[in-house]
Amino acid sequence: MKSSVIVFPGSNCDRDVAVALEKFQIKSQMVWHNETNLPKSDLVVLPGGFSYGDYLRTGCIASKSKIIDDIIKHANNGGLVLGICNGFQILIETGLLPGVLLRNKKLRFISKNVFLKVENTQNRFCTNYKKKNIIELIIAHNEGNYFASSKTLENLEEKKLIAFKYCDKNGNVNEKSNPNGSSNNIAGILNNKKNILGLMPHPERLIDPILSGSDGSIMFESLTKLN
């Protein structure tokens, strides 16, 4: 399996993601945002960071990069796209995923471990979460407060396009377990065809039990499994 990690000015989780991909035998190459041709890839990763210093709106300027046209083509052809944190914000700005990510409800940057409930395991990113559907990942963001019209939210719920919801360690999804004010406790969503996943938590930071944890590994294992 081959992957491309797109690097924007201000990306800072690009190397972490590449290390995670390599650990699970997914070949990765860094692709600079100014390239016009996406190398042949099964998976495109938009990494976390602060592309263009979050100017104008988070992810906005990056979503107009030269490489984006090819990424949209790749996605429309059914190719896998994973957007983590700032990558999720970029996916939202390109229109590949619906809704918007507002500033956290309490207007603070949040960096901490959170529990997540895996709501959909019928997709290429989450298959292996069948064995463990309450997981612990790290969030580190200022704009992660997912917001969408009630119609969009209904559609996401109905079609089971919500991949992850914030919960407590027992799996209770409620206001208390919502760190940033996201509608319906949403932490990550899929597109209709389920080949695009955007999420605020960082799976690439939990791939080693000695350093942090291993709940992120399960996502990378899922990606390799079906290939």
Next chain:
Amino acid sequence: MKISAIVTLKKDVLDPQGKVVNQTLKNMGYNNIIDVRQGKYFEIELNESNKEKAKKIVEDICKKLLTNSIIEDYKINI
């Protein structure tokens, strides 16, 4: 009464956000853009019916809170 105030960086102060927006617009094919400057827009609702008095209050607000006079200018619209 509603008064709006626009705060922008002074002409000679570097505006990196405006520059990036300008460059992005050019990349998107808008070749006739000369320059973009980014600023802040405030809508202030006051309990004051006298135009002159209201304007004075907002001017005061702009000087004391909304701008840093070293780098920023403001414009008031009634």
